[in-house]
Amino acid sequence: MRRVIAQGTFDILHPGHVHYLSDAASLGDELHVIIARGENVTHKPKPILDDRQRRDMVAALDVVDEAHLGHAEDIFVPIENIDPDVIVLGYDQHHDEEGIKAALDARGIDCEVTRATPREQRHDDELLSTGRIIDRIVERRC
Ligand SMILES: Cc1cc2nc3c(=O)[nH]c(=O)nc-3n(C[C@H](O)[C@H](O)[C@H](O)COP(=O)(O)O)c2cc1C
Numbered sequence: 001m002r003r004v005i006a007q008g009t010f011d012i013l014h015p016g017h018v019h020y021l022s023d024a025a026s027l028g029d030e031l032h033v034i035i036a037r038g039e040n041v042t043h044k045p046k047p048i049l050d051d052r053q054r055r056d057m058v059a060a061l062d063v064v065d066e067a068h069l070g071h072a073e074d075i076f077v078p079i080e081n082i083d084p085d086v087i088v089l090g091y092d093q094h095h096d097e098e099g100i101k102a103a104l105d106a107r108g109i110d111c112e113v114t115r116a117t118p119r120e121q122r123h124d125d126e127l128l129s130t131g132r133i134i135d136r137i138v139e140r141r142c
Pocket residue numbers: 007008009010034035036037038040041042044069070071072074075076078087090093095100
């Protein structure tokens with residue numbers, strides 16, 4: 001049984017998220033997704049939807065076996081509990097593969113770190129970014 005971890009904010013789901021999670025799922029037998037806590041999202045505007053709603057929506061996707069709310073202080077705690085064979089970073093995530101691998105080694109966690117592919121737009125006007133969906137809502141409804 002090869003366990004895979006994917007992670008992210010997943011605020012307002014779109015086809016790019018489904019692509020990332022499907023890509024990650026294809027690398028193993030069981031996909032676990034860690035949902036970032038709103039309090040830890042500091043590199044962009046805070047999510048619109050709360051932690052539990054984002055976790056529940058990801059858990060409802062077919063490709064996902066389990067969705068876990070992230071740890072508030074130590075991102076390596078859920079990883080230790082899940083004990084994955086591979087962690088898949090999103091194609092555009094700011095985390096650096098080597099840095100995460102070194103931190104995992106330091107904690108005695110033996111797993112690969114790899115990166116997913118991007119999903120290209122399939123039709124004009126397809127929105128593959130939560131930020132762009134929010135911009136569109138503001139433009140059309142405010
Ligand atoms: C391997 C890994 C594990 C993570 N675990 C957690 C966690 O337990 N709790 C949390 O709040 N954020 C966690 N994060 C952080 C977020 O998932 C994510 O990096 C960031 O906050 C949002 O990224 P996004 O812009 O791609 O959605 C983790 C990140 C990585 C790379």
